[in-house]
Amino acid sequence: MTVSRDKVVTLTYELRNAGGDLVDTATHEQPFAFIHESGMTLPDFDRNLSGLKAGDEFNFVLSAQEGYGEVEEEAIVAIPKSIFDGPDLPDNLLIVGNVLPMQDQNGNPLNGKIVAIAEDTVMMDFNHPLAGSSLHFTGKILEVREATPQEIDHGHVHAGGHDH
């Protein structure tokens, strides 16, 4: 069976950024499983795996555009320091480099990275951490199987006793 639409693919991978740093990994002990071409993964990630079968290794590079896009200046914004005041918030929250869980105007969760701190504002970068970077994937296909109708319906993989 080869990797194609609506197959459950289980694989190991290592992801390196443009600088060659290892930024994400899925090991043999804790592999990554997803439904191919279901929108769970980057479309160009899926495309590069199409046609492979269990035991095949892969090694490919996605451009930033195929990955998480270019860095958007508009996604770096000044936030009033006052919103970080609160009895439940830790003292060491506001440190350059910290990544904090935030919300957009619609209440959707997104992470913001502190890039600068001024007197009354905090500059936060809401770009994806891998925006502007190519993505170098290497790894191995462990298993390819048909997704069950329930998995396709739910949009996720059922494994290891996951039940509803």
Ligand SMILES: [Zn+2]
């Ligand atoms: Zn489910």
